[in-house]
Amino acid sequence: MEGGRAKLRLVTVVLLAICIALAGLYSIIKPIANGCTMTYMYPTYIPVPIPKNVSSAKYGLHLYHEGWIKIDFDDRLKSLSGVPVLFIPESDRAYQGGPLERSFYQEASLNLVKGVDFDVTSTPLPYQYASMLDWFAVDLEGEHSAMDGRILEEHTNYVVYAIHRILDHYKECHNARVKEGAAVSRSPPRSVILVGHSMGGFVARAAIVHPHLRKSAVETVLTLSSPHQSPPLALQPSLGQYYARVNDAWKKGYEFQTSRSGHYLSDPLLSHVVVVSISGGYHDYQVRSKLQSLDGIVPPTHGFMISSTGMKNVWLSMEHQVILWCNQLVVQVSHTLLSLIDQETGQPISDVPKRLAIFTKMLHSGIPQNFNWLKQPQLPHIPIENGEAESGSQAHRMYACPSNIHWSDDALERDLYIETTMVTVLAMDGRRRWLDIEKLGSNGKNHFVFVTNLSPCSGVRLHLWPEKGTSVSTLPINKRVLEVTSKMVQIPSGPAPRQVEPGTQTEQAPPSAVFWLHPEDMRGFRYLTISVAPRLAVSGRPPPATSMGVGQFFKPEDEETALSSGSLIWSMFSVKEMMLNEDHPLALNLSFSVSVGLMPVTLSVKTTGCGIRKSEFTADEIGELEIDRLCKLRCFPPVALAWDVTSGLHIFPNLFSETILVDSSPALWTSSLGSEKTNVMLLIDPHCSYKTSIGVNITVAAKRFSLLYFSEITGFAIAVVFFALMRQARQWELDLPIPSLLSAVESNLRMPLPFLCLALLPILFALALSCLISLPLPPAISFIIVSTICYLSANGVVIVLISASQLLLYVSAFLHVFIKKRSRTRERNCSSLFTAFLSSKVVRIIRFNPLFVMTLVSLTLVCFTHPALGLLLLVISHAVCCHNALSSHTQSKELIESGKGSRSGLEQLIPQYDGEINNQFPQKESNSKSLDSVKSYGDTQLEIFNHQHGLFVLHLLATLMFVPSLISWIQRMGIGQSLPWFLDSVLCIGVLLHGVCDSKPEFNFFVFPFPGIRRWEIKLSFAYLVAGYYSYFCGLALAPYRTFYPMATIGFISCAFRIIERRSREKGEMYHHRRKHSHKH
Secondary structure, three states: OOOHHHHHHHHHHHHHHHHHHHHHHHHHHHOOOOOOOOOOOOEEEEEEOOOOOOOOOOOOEEEEEEOOOOOOOHHHHHHOOOOOOOOOOOEOOOOOOOOOOOOOOOOOOOOOOOOOOOOOOHOOOOOOOOOOOOEEEEOOOOOOOOOOOOHHHHHHHHHHHHHHHHHHHHHHHHHHHHOOOOOOOOOOOOOEEEEEHHHHHHHHHHHHOOOOOOOOOEEEEEEEOOOOOOOOOOOHHHHHHHHHHHHHHHHHHHOOOOOOOOOEEEEEOOOOEEEEEEHOOOOHHOOOHHHHHHOOOOOOOOOEEEEEEOOOOOOOOOOOOOOHEHHHHHHHHHHHHHHOOOOOOOOOOOOOHHHHHHHHHHOOOOOOOOOOOOOOOOOOOEEEEOOOOOOOOOHHHHHHOOOOOOOOOOOOEEEEEEOOEEEEEEOOEOOOEEEHHHOOOOOOOOOEEEEEEOOOOOOOOEEEHHHHHHOHHHHHHHHHOOHHHHEEEEOOOOOOOOOOOOOOOOOOOOOOOOEEHHHHHHHHOOEEEEEEEEOOOOOOOOOOOOOOEEEEOHHHHHEEEEEHHHHHHOOOEEEEEEOOOOOOOOEEEEEOOOOOOOEEEEEEEEEEEEHHHOOOOOOOOOOOHHHHHHOOOOOOOHHHHEOOOOOEEEOOOOOOOEEEOOOOOOOOOOOOOOOOOOEEEEEEOOOEEEEEEEOHHHHHHHHHHHHHHHHHHHHHHHHHHHHHEEEEHHHHOOEEEEEEHHHHHHOOOOOOHHHHHHHHHHHHHHHHHHHHHHOOOOOHHHHHHHHHHHHHHHHHHHHHHHHHHHHHHHHHHHHHHHHHOOOHHHHHHHHHHHHHHHOOOHHHHHOHHHHHHHHHHHHHHHHHHHHHHHHHHHHHHHHHHHHHHHHHHHHHHHHHHHOOOOOOHHHHHHHHHOOOOOOOOOOOOOOOOHHHHHHHHHHHHHHHHHHHHHHHHHHHHHHOOHHHHHHHHOOOOOOOOOOOHHHHHHHHHHHHHHHHHHOOOOOOOOEEEEEEEEEEEHHHHHHHHHHHHHHHHHHHHHHHHHHHHHHOOOOOOOHHHHHHHHHHOOOOOOOOOOOOOOOOO
16 A cells, blocks of 8 residues: 555656646747847948957857948048947847937836936927947857856956957057047047846856956846846856846945944945846746846845836837847837947946936836836825915926927817716817816726827827816916826737728727826825827828727726636636626726746636627627627727736737736745735726636646746756765665655655655745844745645656666666577687786776776866766766676666576675675685575665665766756867866866766765864764755755755765774774675575
């Protein structure tokens, strides 16, 4: 019965791991439609000359030139007069267009960011650009710096040189023009703008804190899909260490310089640097938004991160490489960089708040990145006493339309007075609609929302009136109305449908703006008016698509729908449906208790009616498809706005059936409270009825789980192997047979004690540690559940690896024994040649000292070539030991099954047993040649195999963690190699010592003698337990590379104790333990 339960546990965790891996792989390789427009370019790369006193490097620096016409490179380099921009590692297209078209939507505000108090309205954007951008690019030979810390450091060094070379070149050209007597209107640039993609963004930041970089040589950094918090694959120790060193330098760079006594010395070293990180959103599976965040590295006063899904004029999520050529993003970024140039000096603006304000206005939409903005007033407080507003206040000017857009009140045909809580605009009729705030906003419906596709100022205007009036100018100055037109925030909309011929009706155009008023915004005002401009008639052309505007007073609490975690889990198997009848709320808030970044939701909105059945058509004449077609003529397409704590705003326009997904990172140790929830607002036409279906997309959820928790599962996998080794070592200490690695893993999954102590106890300790050291406390329930699933998945991965390797070893052992039996006669014929080969000096050294030779070669490879090669040789050594032990076990098993054995065969097979597991010296004279001795020897060999197999799996995982770095090393063969990083070499030496010094199970304890103190003994099982817990915490911290530390520590301690033990033996002392019995016979 227990055997069946054990198999069931193993099969369950294996199926869990396989299902997540396969579903995630399918979702990753599935093509994605991103909606980006291709950016076409005709590049010419002009090499920047290197001074004669500088040795030629393997990398290159180039100037980008657009066009296919042949030009003189030297003249182009000498005529540079723009602002230098260095792209890392690839070149981008230089934008040659004019400024963006002026719009009057609400702009983003820095005041919404905690700790930032700066009004962006005081920083106007230029109407024309004062200078152009000179794009430079470094050629880094396509090396994968994301996989190797040494390559990353070399890239940083070259970028520092490239920055200095660019500034020196401008200075040389400026001095040359002065000597020639040419007119020079501007001074050479003082700094270079850095734009980096992927690891190029981190290289840009690493270059800024490089000790050799000139002061103020870089003041602005823009990164695209760049990992800032940690590497995408945090597997190599030196890579993770280099990241930590650079990030620590940035954190200190924003601190004030003080003396030891605490007196102020100077401003922060990086006080002049602004960093903006643009993420690709949920489609960028290579670098998640969590890694691209600047939290804890750059303060909000000097930078921010924004997702492309919430970026003005972009609104798209894109893959890792697509972000380079997505035209919507390229154009917006180019306009942003051009807006940073001072109109008078032609140099980049040096003032940090102004630069940050320009980035905010150009990149952020008017919709804040936090859902809480809907619960807060948006208009500045206006002092109102006795119904009179203060005239000439900033609020009167902030949201008013420009004076050059003339729109007389006399053009309005007549006023309409709205008596219901909902107002509708179906045409540009030139009318003004009055809404009584006091009357319509009663019964708790004191919030107002307005959705439209009319352009602000030119198509629609909104005003707040203290009292009724016929015209804005008729009221006294102290009772002027407040125009709030420019408080409309832009949302993305698809192309507007056009009429095929005049007179025909089109589908409703998607909304392009949303307007929101809080009760505090309307306090002191009695009326809200919506004025619509008259339609312009153009002869010979069909009119534009149907104009639309829908507004509604509502109560937010009535529109909230909470979806619990249980209902979301159930929706994986059965879709949850909700019916929305006509006159439903315009803004519907869906609150998901589990982040849709972890459990993506497929949201389907299907029109079921829009008053068609009440018209002259009968129910039989109108089918389901016809209703859908006719309703599209009346109802505007739904829009979904999703907010996430990590990546901010996501907008899904024209929503009829869409997978709602955000790039969140919930249930991590570094997550904050509230990160496990997602708020989705549906803007949906209240004139129509809908059937809404919600179901979790399992394949996308598996993909998200694999991407979000890959590092965590990797760290847990190392912990699982350590726990299994702990189980094996403990059995040896109890004088019991060493179990197989698979049995050890299964034993650790048993309930309640093993699983609770090894799986749940570290999670609870991590929560307690967060409270003790004042770290943000993650959401406890989701953190425990997800971490447990990751632990089970790691067990599944390890079980698959154990089973696959064990199968291969068993097959090789069986083949070895089979071939050896069949080839005995041939061996006799070739015995002379074989004996001569074995008698050679090199073969004898390797044969009688295999461990020494392997150790020597591995250490050489680790220190002078690449650590992965040395670890690979160690793994091969473990595999050979496993093969030899398993072959001996198989041979003895065959003898037992045959029931007899020759005396000579038994003499060759059975070694002398002295209380240790040692098969190096066969016994010449055996006192017992019985089958029981054969069985005892076979069981002993099986124990050797189990022990060596555990080390094989552990060190195989360590080798696999260095494979990405090895790929990068192989790629740059012949270009120029350097020695491995000292940290990697030291840690891998420790791993090698662990494989060598603990190669026998009897080395299962450490004894450290102290003078006058009884010997202190530490069991190896305890060391493995501590190593497993540490690796578990490394997985929770998303730093699996740190698992090398306990491996190396055990190796160094084992080596030290082996030396102490050997010296003790020379002195006649004995610290070596022997087993009482090998097995029960």
